[in-house]
Each structure stands twice: as structure tokens, then as C-alpha cells.
Amino acid sequence: MAIFAIGDIQGCYDELRQLLDRVNFDPAEDGLWFAGDIVNRGPESLEALRFVRNMGDQAVTVLGNHDMHLLAVAQQASPRLKAKDTLAQILDAPDAGDLLEWLRHRPFLHTDRELGYSLVHAGLPPQWDMTQATAAARELEEVLQGPDHQDFLAVMYGNEPDQWDESLTGADRWRFMINCFTRMRFVTEDGRLDLNTKCAPGEQAQGLYPWYQAPGRRSADEHILFGHWSTAGQSEGVNFSDHNVYALDTGCVWGGTLTAFRMDEDGGWTTVDCQGCMAPGED
Template identity: 45%
Template sequence: MATYFVGDIQGCFDDLQHLLQQASFDPDQDQLWLTGDLVARGPKSLETLRFVKQLGSGAVTVLGNHDLHLLAIDAGLAKLNPKDKTQAIFAAEDKDELLLWLRQQPLLAYHEAFNIIMVHAGISPQWSQQQAKLYAEEVNMQLRGDDYQTLLAHMYGTHPDYWQDELQGFDRLRFIINAFTRMRFCAPDGQLEFHNKHSPAENDNAQHIPWYEVAGPHLDGAHVIFGHWAALEGNCGHENATTLDTGCVWGSSLTMLRWEDKAVFSVPCPVHAI
């Protein structure tokens, strides 16, 4: 049995299949961990959802910002981005089953045997890893409940952008969602920055620091695996963090890591995003 971690798929189903073939992935024995954003800009988001769901316990995925946006569109709370290619999902006979399954997925997954935390974007530098697990579950409980649409209606926005333990209600849940699914740069004190999507090498603002380089307890303990930030090109340079989004949907590559021997697999991808 092998455990594989793969970066953002974003509907690039064929590229995922090529990658799994390259690694000789065995769905009957191996396990696939996905960093979220299963859907969006690639051509086969529906096929991607169906494939990951049918793997059952052989797959572990966390929710990314595009996955949450898909749920909000289905609830009539957001509009389809013209760049997204998810229309087939809404016309599918199994749409309700697929989206119910998606809504049950966590913001944070923990691999106990390997002491690995997987998230989509990152962990707030103001949190310990234990706090991150608890805060993720706060959102997951709301999202899995009957009133999940109210959460989706209030999740959009960039404020508050600084964590305080006293945060309550949807302000609290919105910050948690943004940290786990949208974060890239932070201020030195951990304040979230939402607009800078460059790589750290291209960043010219001294007040914008990659979240994993901000001083804090967030990377003490478990190794953290994340996606979301394609501009990092699969390299964050931190000994206790690994990033796997290598921009498949933008015509770069799809990357997968086999944890047991740290073997890296990669396939070049055609340009899917407009």
C-alpha cells in the first residue's frame, strides 16, 4: 500500500489519470490524498468529482475555494464564473449525490500514521495546529448541517482579516474559511492579504510574507501539505511544509508525491484555463 498526495486538479481529469498511470496507482490498495479544488477551470470537473467519490475510503480530499464556490452556485447564492467549466455538474443526474458528498469533505485532514496535516491553502500563523483542527471542525459542522446554505451565503468577503479568539458568528467562520482556502501572503502579525498572487520571488512588498514564513506555532508538529498557490511551482522551501499545486490548469504540470519514499511524479498539462 502506498499513499499519494496530489495538487489541485481543477477538473483536469485526463491529466490526473495519466499521472496515476505513471505512478502505477492501485485503487484497491493505495490511497490518494487531494489538496482540494477538485473542480473549476479544467474541462472535466464532473468526471473528477465522480472519480474521487467512487474511490471511497481510498481517497481523502479537503475543500478548496473553488469547491465551496461550486456549492454556493448550486444553492443559488453565487454566479458561475465564466472561466469555470462546471456546467456539466449542474445538468448531471447524480448532481445532488455528488454535491452532498462534496459538502461532507473537511477543510483539514490529518494522517495520523505519518503525522501529516493536509489543507488547501494554509494554516493561519496565529493558530497552533491543534487550534487549526478545532476551527476547521467548527466550519465542517455548519457545512454538513441542514442550514449549510446560510453559511455559504455569509462566507464571501475579506473581513475580518485578523484572527481574534473573541470572533463570533459568521465573522469567525469567514476568517476560518479564508485562512484554509484563500490565504497566500500575510502581514508579519498574521493579518491575511488577499490580492497578491505572485510568487515570493516576484513580491516587492516587504509587508507581504508567505504564510508559512510568518513566525508562529502553525508549523510546529505535523508536516503540512497544501496546494492553492500555483506560483510557488511546487517549492515553498520550508522544512515542515510541502506544496503541490504546480499549475496544471494553466498549462504547467500536475504533481504527485508518494510519501513512503518521497518519489515525485509529474505530467505536463495542456492549457485548460482561459
């Protein structure tokens, strides 16, 4: 049995199937972890979402910012679809209700202590150890899966507050948490989120750190798989293993590749090139 972690699909369904063929994925034995952003910007978001949902317990996927955007639009808790979105095919599908209900019940963080890995879409703030990160994820999931989830989706947008404080409550608390799990890239030396800088690691302004290089990061001893940041996954000369993190998003939907990492004693990375799913402009 093998378990593969796969970066952001973003509607690149054909590339996903090619990647599974390349790693000799055995649907009777093997498992898959998906780093979130199953949907949006690529041409086959509906097919990708159906495929992952239909795998049942064989697949784990955490929620990404594009997945949350889909839920917010569907619940009319978000501004309208953006010009570059490819979500209408899901919203108009006959099984949209089932797909969205399934998506709403996905986790923000997944940990397997036996394997020794955790999976998150974007990152963890330096103030959290894994116990705190897990508690935050479960807190968010309870709200998202509860009867007032539409209210939660309506207040999740925004960049403030930008620093963790245990005394945060309500919308401010949830917004900080969800920005960490689904949007973060850089932090300041004192652990504040910078959600506006989107360049590759090493190109940022002085005083900013990739979240996994933050001074005093309390999750530094954990092995963390993450997606979201395609320019990190595509960067050369960045030794992520020095920080116990593994960048899975290699920008397939932006003309890069789709990547799988095998999480066992064999390890190893496998990629397939973009085959035409490329979307205009990254965000």
C-alpha cells in the first residue's frame, strides 16, 4: 500500500488522471491526500470534485481558499463569481447539493501520527504548536459544518486581524484561523500575517519570512505538507526539508506541473506537465 500527497488540482482533472497512472496508483490498495483547491481556474472543476468525492474514505482532502470561495458563492455569502472562476459548472450540476455538502464537511488540517505527516492547504502561524493548530481546525470545522455556516462564510473575508491572540472571539477569531489554513504565505518577525505579498520565497521585502521560516515557529519539528503557494513549489534552490515542510503545489493550472509525493519509506516525487488546463493570471 502506498499513500500519495498531491498538490492543488484546481480543475486540472486530465492531469490528475495522468499523474495517477504515472505513479501506478492502485485504487484497491493505495490512498491519496489532496492539499485543497480541488476546484477553480482549470477547465474541469466539476469532474475533479466528483472524482475526489467518489473516492470516499480512500482520499483525504483539506479545504483551500478556492474551495471556500465555492462554498461562499453557493451560499450567497460571497460577492459574485469572478471573471476567471470556473465554478458555474459545479453550481449548475444536478448533484451540486451533494457535492457542496460533502465539501463543507472536509477538514482544514489532517494529521497521521503513524505516517508522521500533517497536511494543510496554506500554512500554520508561528505561535501555534500542532496541538493548538489541531484545536483551531476542529473549532473552524464545527462552525462550518453547523447550522449557522452561512453566517460564518459571510464574515470570513478580510485580512484582519493579522496576529494571533487567544482572546480573539467570533468572526475575528475565525477569520484569522481561516486565513492561516487557506491563504498565508509570509509573516513578519513578530508573527503577523502578510496576506498581500505573493512572490516566490527569497523575493520578498526585508522583514518578511515564509511561514515555515518564521523565527520561533512552534511547529518546526512537525513534517508538514502544504499547497497553495505555486511559486514556492516551483522554486529552485529552496531546501524545504531543512524546515520539515513539503511544497506540493507546482502550479499546474498556471502552466507548471501537477505533483505527487509518496509518503513511505520509498519517498519520491512524481510530476506531469500541464496539458492545456492553464488559466490566465495567478491569485
